[in-house]
Amino acid sequence: GKGQHRHFMLKEIFEQPEVIGGTLNTMLNPAERTITLPTLPFDLASVGRVRIIACGTSYYAGSVAKYWIEKVARLPVEVDIASEFRYREPPMEPGGLAIFISQSGETADTLAALRYCRANHQHTLALVNVPESTISRESEATLLTLAGPEIGVASTKAFTTQLVVLACLAVGLGRARGAITRETEATICQALAETPARIAEFLRRDDEIHQIAQGIAEARDVLYLGRGTGYPIALEGALKLKEISYIHAEGYAAGELKHGPIALIDDSVPVIVICPTDELYEKTASNVQEVMARGGRVVFFSDQEGVGRLATPAHAAMALPTVHPFVAPILYAIPVQLLAYHVAIAKGTDVDQPRNLAKSVTVE
Numbered sequence: 001g002k003g004q005h006r007h008f009m010l011k012e013i014f015e016q017p018e019v020i021g022g023t024l025n026t027m028l029n030p031a032e033r034t035i036t037l038p039t040l041p042f043d044l045a046s047v048g049r050v051r052i053i054a055c056g057t058s059y060y061a062g063s064v065a066k067y068w069i070e071k072v073a074r075l076p077v078e079v080d081i082a083s084e085f086r087y088r089e090p091p092m093e094p095g096g097l098a099i100f101i102s103q104s105g106e107t108a109d110t111l112a113a114l115r116y117c118r119a120n121h122q123h124t125l126a127l128v129n130v131p132e133s134t135i136s137r138e139s140e141a142t143l144l145t146l147a148g149p150e151i152g153v154a155s156t157k158a159f160t161t162q163l164v165v166l167a168c169l170a171v172g173l174g175r176a177r178g179a180i181t182r183e184t185e186a187t188i189c190q191a192l193a194e195t196p197a198r199i200a201e202f203l204r205r206d207d208e209i210h211q212i213a214q215g216i217a218e219a220r221d222v223l224y225l226g227r228g229t230g231y232p233i234a235l236e237g238a239l240k241l242k243e244i245s246y247i248h249a250e251g252y253a254a255g256e257l258k259h260g261p262i263a264l265i266d267d268s269v270p271v272i273v274i275c276p277t278d279e280l281y282e283k284t285a286s287n288v289q290e291v292m293a294r295g296g297r298v299v300f301f302s303d304q305e306g307v308g309r310l311a312t313p314a315h316a317a318m319a320l321p322t323v324h325p326f327v328a329p330i331l332y333a334i335p336v337q338l339l340a341y342h343v344a345i346a347k348g349t350d351v352d353q354p355r356n357l358a359k360s361v362t363v364e
């Protein structure tokens with residue numbers, strides 16, 4: 001049941017420290033600060049390219065993984081939406097690694113893409129939350145998210161557990177290829193091991209998100225901006241808001257602002273910014289100045305240093321716990337989930353059963 005929580009979605013958001021910890025435990029040794037992937041039926045060292053295929057929120061998890069795998073394993077990664085991939089019928093060199101991310105393991109387009117990749121001699125790896133699902137059964141190997149049953153139509157804990165598995169996979173690929181130093185692996189492991197506690201810390205500030213949400217419930221359009229791994233989090237935030245509050249929202253790479261979306265900005269458009277302190281901080285912060293100069297109402301998610309460094313104070317800002325930039329997308333997923341939830345509550349929509357949506361899309 002929902003326990004003390006009003007909705008499954010809220011319960012599932014609050015379960016994240018626990019299920020992320022449980023998922024990490026399957027691969028991460030916190031004392032040694034190493035990651036051990038389960039034995040796979042193919043050699044990760046000989047993989048020359050990676051393709052990640054998924055739909056919806058799972059596609060955004062794959063989009064974060066592209067940055068991670070390219071960075072720590074120095075492997076080229078392509079990420080595809082399953083419904084586009086399957087009909088494009090792309091040519092594929094035999095021996096590539098194709099990863100299929102799906103909470104349910106039953107999404108029709110993702111399954112069709114898996115069958116296409118098998119027929120085209122790819123190594124296939126499923127990342128699912130349901131071990132006995134079709135996508136798991138038809139893949140050569142499976143990595144499991146231990147999110148437990150996800151009831152809310154809006155995916156939350158499945159997403160963040162997908163992210164931690166993908167982070168571990170990126171490190172595993174990096175090690176297999178000799179692309180990552182022992183020291184970097186230890187640093188990432190340490191950061192991952194601390195993530196559940198950082199999320200738990202942030203969840204205690206739910207009331208601050210509730211406050212921010214009151215100013216967004218009246219908006220007609222909302223923009224989400226981010227760079228690097230913050231970009232897919234912006235896309236995910238926009239999807240969450242659309243799904244459960246029915247407010248039109250768009251996620252953009254912050255660097256794209258000048259190429260079009262800045263034309264939308266006025267004082268009626270809230271702009272949610274994902275901006276941890278990392279090597280791209282200044283770039284995004286300068287986009288924030290441009291938005292504010294046009295009257296945009298910026299909600300700034302950063303850390304203490306990042307909030308402090310902002311030249312003009314934002315309409316609203318939250319300093320999240322400071323984390324290593326590698327794990328920032330996992331932590332920054334939480335405020336966008338909570339924001340969507342509280343905006344939906346303010347609007348009185350059906351959070352767990354949004355109109356027109358099914359939990360699992362098993363037909364096209």
Ligand code: M6R
Nearest residue numbers: 056057058102103104107154155
């Ligand atoms: O079960 P899957 O992960 O394959 O589902 C993919 C999408 O249908 C799913 O993530 C959908 O976008 C959610 N409603 C997002 O909250």
